[in-house]
Amino acid sequence: MEFIDVSAKTIEDAIAKGVAQLAAEGQELVETKVLEQPSNGFLGIGRKPAVVRLFFTSVAKTATQEEVAHVEEQSVAVASQPVATTETEVEDTAVEASVEEKPSKKELSKEDQQEIAEKGKQFLDDMFTQMGLTVVIEKMMTKDKITFQVHGEDLGILIGKHGQTLDAIQYLTNLVAHKDVSGHCHIVVDVENYRSRREETLVNLAKRLASKVKRNRQKVSLEPMNAFERKIIHTALQGDKNVVTNSEGDEPFRHVVIMYKK
Incomplete structure (x- = not known):
């Protein structure tokens, strides 16, 4: 590399x-x-x-909007335009996005959460402006989580291979937003609902490969994934009595193995 x-x-x-x-x-x-x-x-x-x-x-191939919708992450060409932002307040009972979430260490005041959200949004605004991206950032807040949903055309460049670039952006946003702020509120950064589509793709993949394992009675090794994506595979198959899943290898090449359960 x-x-x-x-x-x-x-x-x-x-x-x-x-x-x-x-x-x-x-x-x-x-x-x-x-x-x-x-x-x-x-x-x-x-x-x-x-x-x-x-x-x-x-990356040699250029992503189209259709490819991004199917979780294909490729390089794109973008135009330089200002960043737009929309905000949405949702109730705590709203359906949680399918992303890994760490519980808050202590009760977070609404003022502290708002400060974290503002710092996170400003960081994303500045980053996307420097990258020359035309996007709309939708902010959604629950009691324990702040979600920034990024909308726009040809945003595959923000996702990267299996969401690695998106994970890096999310990690940085959390670091910057929580600096010098008491309490913790997990920030999720998503692009055109990539994370939920990726989860659906992985669940379907897990079930398809499990069927293959049961037919052939031979184990199948998946490609390397991060810890959260491996957890999706394990969870999707934990109720199947005929297969068992294990994680093998060392990071960043750790992967899931699906085996027939005798």
């Missing part, structure tokens, strides 16, 4: 800078590695920036 080294004042700023650069060049983020931690030095002397290495792969 190819890589670029990026430096900035903080690790999150360095990753954000690198993600924006790769996106602008039509590259897919694969993995990030921290090379140097930032240091303030003594009285400003000897201050060192954070340095991160971003591994990427080149």
Whole structure:
């Protein structure tokens, strides 16, 4: 894999800078590695920036809107336009998006949640503007979660291979939004409902491969996935009495294996 080294004042700023650069060049983020931690030095002397290495792969094919709808992540060409934002307040009883969520460590006030949401939205606004993307950001809030749904044309570049770029953007948004803010409210960043479509795709894949395993009595290994996607596979098949699933290998090549249960 190819890589670029990026430096900035903080690790999150360095990753954000690198993600924006790769996106602008039509590259897919694969993995990030921290090379140097930032240091303030003594009285400003000897201050060192954070340095991160971003591994990427080149993408030759251009994504169409139809491909994005089918969870195909490819490079796209974009035009430079301002970012638009819409906001929606939803009740706590609303259906939760199909994304991994960590419980809040303590009760979060509405004011703190609003501050987190504003900082997260501002970070996304700035990033997408620098990337030259024309998008509309829809904000949805429940008691324990803030969701930013990004809408626009040809946004496959924000998703990356199996959502890796999208996961990196979400990770950075959470870091920036919670900096110097008490309490925690998980932020989800999604693009054109990619996460729910991806979950549906994985569930269908799991059931199809389980049927194959039961027919052939031979195990099947899936491609490497992140922890959340592996959990979707395990959950989809946990009620099947004829198959068992295990995760094997080391990150970032850890994958699910579906085996026949005798």
